[in-house]
């Protein structure tokens with residue numbers, strides 16, 4: 043059973059991926075022809091009505107908009123490029139003793155895994171600080187013979 047992923051809208055993904063996205067030309071008030079430099083793909087971005095006045099933004103990606111609560115929002119989410127559609131958020135990956143990936147953490151502490159051992163031991167540690175939680179989960183993962191690789 044996979045535990046559902048909760049995106050925290052931190053924007054780290056877009057701050058990184060978005061550096062490869064540039065506007066080539068404005069087509070209409072809400073449509074932009076764009077280029078993405080990783081896969082070298084072109085796409086036409088359509089801006090959602092509520093963000094029409096916010097694009098291009100001053101962020102790494104011209105379509106990355108910040109709310110008053112500092113949430114990162116994609117202004118062209120329905121038409122975002124394949125690079126963004128296929129991105130897998132991961133702050134940690136777990137491997138078994140054979141080096142096969144058994145699951146990963148998306149968002150803050152959401153486990154995405156079909157491995158029953160990993161699902162059973164998972165505890166998102168609500169209220170626990172990150173360093174303590176990481177140390178505890180690392181020990182639990184190691185105890186079942188798995189390995190955790192953490193990404194900062």
Ligand code: SF4
Pocket residue numbers: 055056057059060063103104105106107115116117118119122123126
């Ligand atoms: S196009 Fe949207 S999803 Fe892709 S990097 Fe920019 S803001 Fe993020």
Ligand code: SF4
Pocket residue numbers: 048049050051052053054055056114131132148149150
């Ligand atoms: S997908 Fe991950 S990195 Fe991107 S905004 Fe959501 S939690 Fe942050």
